[in-house]
Amino acid sequence: MGSKVETEMLLKSIYPDMIQWRRYLHRHPELSFQEKETSRWIAERLQEIGCEVEIGIGGYGLIARIRGDRPGPVVALRADIDALPIQDEKTCDYTSSVPGVMHACGHDAHTASMLGIARYYCSQRENLSGERRLLFQPAEEVTPGGALGMIQSGALEGVDVIFGVHLWTPLPYGIVSSKGGAFMAAPDEISIEIAGQGGHGGLPHDTVDSIYIGSALVQAMQSIVSRNVNPLEPAVVSIGSFQAGTIGNVIAERCQLLGTVRTFNEATRDRIRERLETLVSQTAAMHRATAKLDYRLGYPPVVNDEEEARRFFQVAEEQFGKAAVQVSEPIMVGEDFSYYLREKPGCFMFVGAGNEACGAVYPHHHPKFDVDERAMLISAQLMIAMAEDYISEHSANTV
Numbered sequence: 001m002g003s004k005v006e007t008e009m010l011l012k013s014i015y016p017d018m019i020q021w022r023r024y025l026h027r028h029p030e031l032s033f034q035e036k037e038t039s040r041w042i043a044e045r046l047q048e049i050g051c052e053v054e055i056g057i058g059g060y061g062l063i064a065r066i067r068g069d070r071p072g073p074v075v076a077l078r079a080d081i082d083a084l085p086i087q088d089e090k091t092c093d094y095t096s097s098v099p100g101v102m103h104a105c106g107h108d109a110h111t112a113s114m115l116g117i118a119r120y121y122c123s124q125r126e127n128l129s130g131e132r133r134l135l136f137q138p139a140e141e142v143t144p145g146g147a148l149g150m151i152q153s154g155a156l157e158g159v160d161v162i163f164g165v166h167l168w169t170p171l172p173y174g175i176v177s178s179k180g181g182a183f184m185a186a187p188d189e190i191s192i193e194i195a196g197q198g199g200h201g202g203l204p205h206d207t208v209d210s211i212y213i214g215s216a217l218v219q220a221m222q223s224i225v226s227r228n229v230n231p232l233e234p235a236v237v238s239i240g241s242f243q244a245g246t247i248g249n250v251i252a253e254r255c256q257l258l259g260t261v262r263t264f265n266e267a268t269r270d271r272i273r274e275r276l277e278t279l280v281s282q283t284a285a286m287h288r289a290t291a292k293l294d295y296r297l298g299y300p301p302v303v304n305d306e307e308e309a310r311r312f313f314q315v316a317e318e319q320f321g322k323a324a325v326q327v328s329e330p331i332m333v334g335e336d337f338s339y340y341l342r343e344k345p346g347c348f349m350f351v352g353a354g355n356e357a358c359g360a361v362y363p364h365h366h367p368k369f370d371v372d373e374r375a376m377l378i379s380a381q382l383m384i385a386m387a388e389d390y391i392s393e394h395s396a397n398t399v
């Protein structure tokens with residue numbers, strides 16, 4: 001393989017295409033499990049580049065295989081391709097053309113960066129040992145997620161290690177970060193349906209007020225983490241939606257609460273679920289109502305392999321300098337990259353994409369979300385460097 005300088009120069013020559021690819025995808029987003037045209041477009045680009053492409057993997061997923069002339073390990077790199085049900089409010093020449101749908105999390109840039117990696121590796125095929133397997137995954141944004149389908153379709157067969165990157169606007173451009181062990185939380189979803197007895201707002205004694213019961217339940221739920229979870233163990237229980245009633249002088253018969261539970265280990269996850277079940281049933285019973293809890297398990301926590309996380313810090317410092325590399329705090333957002341890490345050793349990494357100068361100041365999932373597109377170059381450079389460092393270390397042991 002080429003030197004660091006040669007790799008940087010080649011990636012910079014590919015960068016204008018990365019921008020073009022990213023902006024096309026941003027203008028033409030598709031929701032999770034609906035990425036038909038996105039998948040077709042990616043497959044066309046991969047075929048133009050010269051990749052061996054498998055389509056329809058776990059739905060609309062794709063696998064690009066670049067095999068070297070010499071034997072060696074199989075390194076998988078993953079990008080996600082789906083968008084979100086959010087109206088794009090940016091004013092730019094690549095604003096989403098699809099009403100109510102936009103790339104508000106950077107998956108368009110992940111895909112464009114991975115296409116750049118594909119072009120890089122195809123140009124270096126004669127120098128490769130082993131296989132670089134590039135995974136273009138659908139449906140990261142919605143549980144049960146697309147990673148499971150990719151795995152069930154054989155995406156990880158024969159893979160030795162897997163790496164993934166998320167462009168991250170809370171980090172400024174030029175900074176990269178990760179951590180060993182538990183990195184990102186398990187994001188479970190909860191829905192609570194409360195059934196009371198409606199009636200006239202002036203005659204509350206003849207009713208069972210579902211809004212009052214829902215309010216009492218929201219208050220009681222705040223005790224779950226503060227009084228039932230070890231203070232040294234991160235956990236979150238949040239209610240984000242409270243829906244009840246239609247008019248001010250009618251006591252609502254029904255109330256719906258929607259929320260999320262975020263944890264890092266299974267014991268805490270089980271404990272919170274148990275306490276929720278108890279609180280929901282007993283709070284409702286205390287007020288002469290009935291209630292049903294629907295607890296939907298989300299992705300497992302993202303747990304980086306300690307050895308591959310160590311590789312990240314070594315490789316990132318070599319590539320970008322020590323000042324550009326940070327140890328991340330655990331983050332309470334979820335990612336279905338966790339499923340890959342349950343099957344194979346690997347590391348998930350953040351690449352800073354925030355920059356006030358180009359308007360990349362909004363949080364992920366915001367209607368004005370954008371990224372500093374130069375982060376795609378850093379992402380590609382980091383993924384390639386991680387793959388080649390692993391190959392270098394393990395090729396000697398491969399028959």
